Amino acid sequence: MFVTLLKEALRLTPIFLFGSTGETLTEKSGHLNLGTPGILCMGVAGGMVGISIYDLIFGGFPTNFGGALALFLIVVFMAMLFGALSGLLFSFFCVSLRCNQNVMGLAYTTFGIGFYGLVFNSFESQGKGIFYFNEFCYTINTLFMKDAEATNAFEKLFLANGGLWYMSFIIAIVVAIILKRTRVGLNIRAVGENAGSADAAGINVSKYRYLTTIIGSAISALGGLYYFVEINIGLLEFGKIDTYGWLAVALVIFTLWKTDLGVLGAFLFAFLFKLPEIYGLPSAEFNMLFLYLPYFITILVLLATSIFDRKAGQAPGNLGITYFREER
Amino acid sequence: MSEVKFDQKLINPTPRKVKPAREKFIHITKKLDVSMKYKVIVRVISIVTALLVCALILNLFSPGHFGDFFSGSINSLVGSDKKFFNSVYEFTLLLGLSIAVLPSFKMKFWNLGGEGQVLIGGLAAALVSRYISPSVPNFLTTIIMFVAAVVAGGIWAAIPAFFKAKFDTNETLFTLMMNYIATGLIIFFAFIADPSHGLFTNLKNGIFNFSNSDMLIIVPFIVVVLMTAFMFGYLNYTKHGYELSVVGETRNTAKYIGINVKGVILRTVIISGALCGIIGYLSVAKQGSISENIMSGRGFTAVMIAWLGHMNVLEIVIMSFLVAFITRGSGQVATSLDLGTDFTKITIAVFLIVILAFEFFLNYDVHFNKNVFKNKKSKEVKE
Numbered sequence: 001m002f003v004t005l006l007k008e009a010l011r012l013t014p015i016f017l018f019g020s021t022g023e024t025l026t027e028k029s030g031h032l033n034l035g036t037p038g039i040l041c042m043g044v045a046g047g048m049v050g051i052s053i054y055d056l057i058f059g060g061f062p063t064n065f066g067g068a069l070a071l072f073l074i075v076v077f078m079a080m081l082f083g084a085l086s087g088l089l090f091s092f093f094c095v096s097l098r099c100n101q102n103v104m105g106l107a108y109t110t111f112g113i114g115f116y117g118l119v120f121n122s123f124e125s126q127g128k129g130i131f132y133f134n135e136f137c138y139t140i141n142t143l144f145m146k147d148a149e150a151t152n153a154f155e156k157l158f159l160a161n162g163g164l165w166y167m168s169f170i171i172a173i174v175v176a177i178i179l180k181r182t183r184v185g186l187n188i189r190a191v192g193e194n195a196g197s198a199d200a201a202g203i204n205v206s207k208y209r210y211l212t213t214i215i216g217s218a219i220s221a222l223g224g225l226y227y228f229v230e231i232n233i234g235l236l237e238f239g240k241i242d243t244y245g246w247l248a249v250a251l252v253i254f255t256l257w258k259t260d261l262g263v264l265g266a267f268l269f270a271f272l273f274k275l276p277e278i279y280g281l282p283s284a285e286f287n288m289l290f291l292y293l294p295y296f297i298t299i300l301v302l303l304a305t306s307i308f309d310r311k312a313g314q315a316p317g318n319l320g321i322t323y324f325r326e327e328r
Numbered sequence: 329m330s331e332v333k334f335d336q337k338l339i340n341p342t343p344r345k346v347k348p349a350r351e352k353f354i355h356i357t358k359k360l361d362v363s364m365k366y367k368v369i370v371r372v373i374s375i376v377t378a379l380l381v382c383a384l385i386l387n388l389f390s391p392g393h394f395g396d397f398f399s400g401s402i403n404s405l406v407g408s409d410k411k412f413f414n415s416v417y418e419f420t421l422l423l424g425l426s427i428a429v430l431p432s433f434k435m436k437f438w439n440l441g442g443e444g445q446v447l448i449g450g451l452a453a454a455l456v457s458r459y460i461s462p463s464v465p466n467f468l469t470t471i472i473m474f475v476a477a478v479v480a481g482g483i484w485a486a487i488p489a490f491f492k493a494k495f496d497t498n499e500t501l502f503t504l505m506m507n508y509i510a511t512g513l514i515i516f517f518a519f520i521a522d523p524s525h526g527l528f529t530n531l532k533n534g535i536f537n538f539s540n541s542d543m544l545i546i547v548p549f550i551v552v553v554l555m556t557a558f559m560f561g562y563l564n565y566t567k568h569g570y571e572l573s574v575v576g577e578t579r580n581t582a583k584y585i586g587i588n589v590k591g592v593i594l595r596t597v598i599i600s601g602a603l604c605g606i607i608g609y610l611s612v613a614k615q616g617s618i619s620e621n622i623m624s625g626r627g628f629t630a631v632m633i634a635w636l637g638h639m640n641v642l643e644i645v646i647m648s649f650l651v652a653f654i655t656r657g658s659g660q661v662a663t664s665l666d667l668g669t670d671f672t673k674i675t676i677a678v679f680l681i682v683i684l685a686f687e688f689f690l691n692y693d694v695h696f697n698k699n700v701f702k703n704k705k706s707k708e709v710k711e
Contacts, residue, residue, distance in 0.1 A: 097685055298501075
């Protein structure tokens with residue numbers, strides 16, 4: 001039973017992890033991108049488009065390893081492209097046009113949810129309904145799996161996963177290293193802490209904000225793709241994905257803007273999310289309340305960091321503030 | 329005296345090669361004062377553009393229906409009595425929510441928790457209606473429900489406000505999280521009220537009960553109009569309104585002229601929450617039920633309306649009307665063209681994003697520096 005719980009929690013982890021890694025990268029440069037739930041939706045839409053592109057070019061399911069790999073790459077590319085375009089739009093509005101980030105983020109979330117529904121709807125009206133994506137997604141999942149019939153607990157937990165699962169952890173660690181240990185990471189953090197000082201030091205604020213937002217959004221979009229491909233295996237369950245998106249935003253605070261801590265945080269969120277489902281609390285109403293525990297814990301962390309006022313755990317100084325050089 | 333020898337290199341070292349700063353073609357400066365006429369013109373252009381873009385998107389997904397967006401929207405507004413009243417209700421909700429979050433925004437307190445405050449207010453009203461004894465006279469139940477909703481909404485807003493005032497906790501994220509906890513509480517109490525289905529429906533005590541069903545919409549409308557009038561007066565003609573706008577402009581100025589900043593933050597946000605609670609009460613009293621998606625994202629839309637309405641009551645009224653118009657209109661068009669219910673979300677978002685883009689022209693001037701090209705040419709000639 002406990003192995004099942006761990007397995008389910010680990011399976012859910014990458015959604016949060018992709019989302020929070022991308023959002024952390026964006027927030028470190030001072031952009032509070034509340035469009036993350038919308039970007040996750042765009043990732044799902046990108047996945048759907050990617051699969052249909054593969055179907056259009058090669059006509060049907062991949063039969064060999066090469067075909068499956070091509071499918072995997074096309075789908076990942078399309079999801080990241082949709083995410084990156086979202087990031088580009090967001091940074092064009094918030095860097096070049098200097099719009100308010102909160103308003104733009106909320107508008108983009110609304111847009112993303114609508115767009116994903118519309119894309120799905122248009123596939124459905126072409127006769128490519130819910131089951132159309134199922135087989136494709138199954139192929140993508142089994143691509144990097146060692147063996148679907150895992151025997152011991154270790155294999156079940158860590159080796160019976162799709163390619164995106166491994167990617168989420170690798171990306172989180174890589175982003176953490178870049179932010180902590182490299183010159184580029186230092187510049188990103190400088191831009192996020194105090195854009196004015198960074199500008200005076202000769203760092204191109206606009207360039208860094210554009211880049212981090214675009215790359216961060218591309219990473220976040222993979223969270224949506226993961227949900228679509230590996231958790232729902234191509235089936236759509238409407239109205240869930242943006243909830244995961246808000247939890248990813250919460251996770252950024254929970255992990256104190258560190259993506260390596262994000263690995264643990266995402267697992268903890270997933271664990272709490274799955275706990276009532278697997279074990280089952282004594283009554284349905286408490287089961288329901290339990291699902292909202294991650295939000296509550298996030299608030300506690302938010303409070304703790306602000307009350308103890310430690311420098312290390314604070315939000316980036318210029319988070320949510322649009323930079324205009326000539327403003328005093 | 330011995331001659332001092334200067335090392336020529338020290339005095340005049342070989343100059344470091346520095347890239348000359350490139351002149352930029354586009355130069356942006358802040359607009360200092362904007363005339364009313366200019367504002368109105370930009371606004372009108374932005375709204376017309378936004379509507380056209382929405383129609384274009386409809387045309388993209390079902391070609392040949394460019395005009396249907398406008399005819400459908402107008403039809404949804406005045407097509408029939410029922411449609412008209414539904415549009416009025418949509419307008420009522422959007423306006424009410426925007427007005428409710430307005431004071432906290434004017435104070436630059438990012439209250440994204442309007443939706444949660446509405447839900448908690450509604451939940452309090454629903455709980456009173458459910459568990460109060462039916463022998464209590466109806467008008468008394470109504471009053472108790474109303475008060476419960478106002479108090480609950482106020483308390484829900486006071487929690488993040490308290491921590492903002494005391495510890496400067498980030499209110500954007502705090503209020504956002506509070507929304508979901510409110511959602512959780514509603515589901516929780518729905519399961520307590522109805523263990524088998526988890527539906528909080530069929531409330532009877534203190535629910536609007538009019539022989540004429542149009543009154544169901546007229547009463548909330550009147551309440552929201554009163555709220556709007558109250559907010560107009562409160563923000564423009566009272567000391568409270570002055571204080572909160574100073575706190576919004578600069579915290580320090582407010583402190584130095586003797587305003588109790590923490591108190592103002594707490595008071596303003598509580599008023600915001602209490603007004604949200606009223607919306608929650610109205611929604612429950614109209615429908616006789618509550619669920620976690622009675623607002624279905626309108627809390628966020630209201631935030632955007634308040635911002636794009638420049639915290640100005642009149643502009644907010646116009647913006648709410650336009651958004652309600654688009655919501656109802658694109659909903660109807662999408663249903664008739666089989667585009668699914670989510671098409672509405674796209675049109676609202678696109679409409680607001682286009683207007684947001686036009687904000688740029690209200691705040692900044694763009695100068696094109698033609699010398700950039702001239703200098704290049706002159707250099708080439710020299711070489």
